[in-house]
Amino acid sequence: MKYVLVIPDGAADAPQASLGGRTPLEAARTPALDTLAAGGRVGLTNHVPDALPPGSEVACMSLLGYDPLTFFTGRAPLEAAAQGIALGPHDWAIRCNLVTITDGPAGAIMEDFTAGHVSTAEAAELLAAAQRGLEADLPALAAAWRFVPGVSYRNLLLHRGTADAAPLGADLRATPPHDLMDKTVAGDFPRGTGSGLLADIMARSASWLADHPVNRARRAAGKREATHVWLWGAGRAPALDPFTTAYGVDGAMITGVDLLRGLAALVGWKRIDVPGATGYLDTDYAAKGRHAIAALAEHDLVCVHVEAPDEASHQGDAAAKVAALEEIDAKIVAPLSAHLATAGDHRILVCPDHPTFLSTKTHSRGAVPFVMKGTGIAVNGRRAYGESDAAATGNRILPGWRLMGEFLGTR
Numbered sequence: 001m002k003y004v005l006v007i008p009d010g011a012a013d014a015p016q017a018s019l020g021g022r023t024p025l026e027a028a029r030t031p032a033l034d035t036l037a038a039g040g041r042v043g044l045t046n047h048v049p050d051a052l053p054p055g056s057e058v059a060c061m062s063l064l065g066y067d068p069l070t071f072f073t074g075r076a077p078l079e080a081a082a083q084g085i086a087l088g089p090h091d092w093a094i095r096c097n098l099v100t101i102t103d104g105p106a107g108a109i110m111e112d113f114t115a116g117h118v119s120t121a122e123a124a125e126l127l128a129a130a131q132r133g134l135e136a137d138l139p140a141l142a143a144a145w146r147f148v149p150g151v152s153y154r155n156l157l158l159h160r161g162t163a164d165a166a167p168l169g170a171d172l173r174a175t176p177p178h179d180l181m182d183k184t185v186a187g188d189f190p191r192g193t194g195s196g197l198l199a200d201i202m203a204r205s206a207s208w209l210a211d212h213p214v215n216r217a218r219r220a221a222g223k224r225e226a227t228h229v230w231l232w233g234a235g236r237a238p239a240l241d242p243f244t245t246a247y248g249v250d251g252a253m254i255t256g257v258d259l260l261r262g263l264a265a266l267v268g269w270k271r272i273d274v275p276g277a278t279g280y281l282d283t284d285y286a287a288k289g290r291h292a293i294a295a296l297a298e299h300d301l302v303c304v305h306v307e308a309p310d311e312a313s314h315q316g317d318a319a320a321k322v323a324a325l326e327e328i329d330a331k332i333v334a335p336l337s338a339h340l341a342t343a344g345d346h347r348i349l350v351c352p353d354h355p356t357f358l359s360t361k362t363h364s365r366g367a368v369p370f371v372m373k374g375t376g377i378a379v380n381g382r383r384a385y386g387e388s389d390a391a392a393t394g395n396r397i398l399p400g401w402r403l404m405g406e407f408l409g410t411r
């Protein structure tokens with residue numbers, strides 16, 4: 001049996017006045033998805049447990065068939081895995097944004113969670129300076145704590161720990177800086193065991209970065225400076241069973257997003273790099289479709305993740321979201337469906353990870369529609385694939401992590 005999973009990130013949404021009262025999925029012209037709905041099983045699921053943050057890090061773990069309430073430890077460990085960084089049982093990964101915090105009338109304000117999209121090369125220099133600052137100001141931490149450059153503003157801080165030295169605790173919480181845009185930050189420093197240490201590093205980073213040549217050059221050029229590091233998403237490595245052990249099939253992941261690459265690495269899937277897969281609205285949809293078809297020759301299950309619908313919602317752009325969904329339909333779902341029709345026993349599943357509402361421009365918890373079609377899957381035939389049709393079936397698979405087992409026929 002061959003399996004295909006397509007994840008249109010953040011595709012689920014609410015009805016839009018600008019779309020005649022339809023959701024983006026309902027307004028988009030998606031004949032390939034509608035064919036799946038007509039000949040397959042449509043329903044609703046939910047990949048974000050109430051206790052966890054609504055985002056791809058939780059929802060995609062659920063989509064891959066792992067209960068996030070059991071396995072989710074934080075976002076940074078997934079990003080570390082994407083970078084090929086192995087975490088030992090006592091190690092922690094902490095997401096380290098370079099950010100721009102400025103003084104406002106009511107206190108310090110998160111002006112930019114990307115520090116003006118600071119370049120990767122600039123970020124590497126700034127993090128080296130932060131490392132020197134940490135070693136000078138907090139010498140007791142020097143041996144175990146390390147800043148690790150990533151891409152642009154998205155970097156990591158690693159703690160290499162031992163069984164008898166655990167400075168951070170599972171109750172540690174921190175606010176993602178993208179949720180603080182233009183808001184005061186004073187009430188949103190980390191909370192829980194180890195938060196004092198992280199808050200100290202964040203506060204001291206201002207002096208480590210202030211007069212760095214990179215920031216002087218950005219100031220002179222009228223660009224935003226990287227004033228601080230902002231630490232969040234901390235966690236230890238999640239203990240995910242290999243997918244072949246959990247579900248008996250092997251997998252491959254096509255995505256433009258680090259988080260998904262990391263998840264794939266942690267469950268033992270192959271990561272297939274597709275030239276032109278950007279993780280943005282300009283991604284090369286057709287190339288993803290072609291590479292997915294090619295990967296089916298070697299793997300039981302191929303997952304294609306597309307970030308573009310989520311990105312369109314973050315921009316509040318309904319027309320761009322509709323366009324992204326039509327591209328996914330025409331250039332990924334349609335060619336994959338045509339290929340699978342010639343491939344013997346097969347199943348295809350399409351499901352967003354979470355809603356990303358155009359109205360709020362951010363991720364949300366809540367129901368998402370799924371459609372699955374193929375060998376042995378009972379048909380509850382709807383005319384189209386969309387939120388209201390899926391709700392009308394009365395078909396629910398909950399909690400969301402059980403969807404994978406239903407799809408594979410193993411649960």
Ligand SMILES: [Zn+2]
Binds near residue numbers: 009010057
């Ligand atoms: Zn997502």
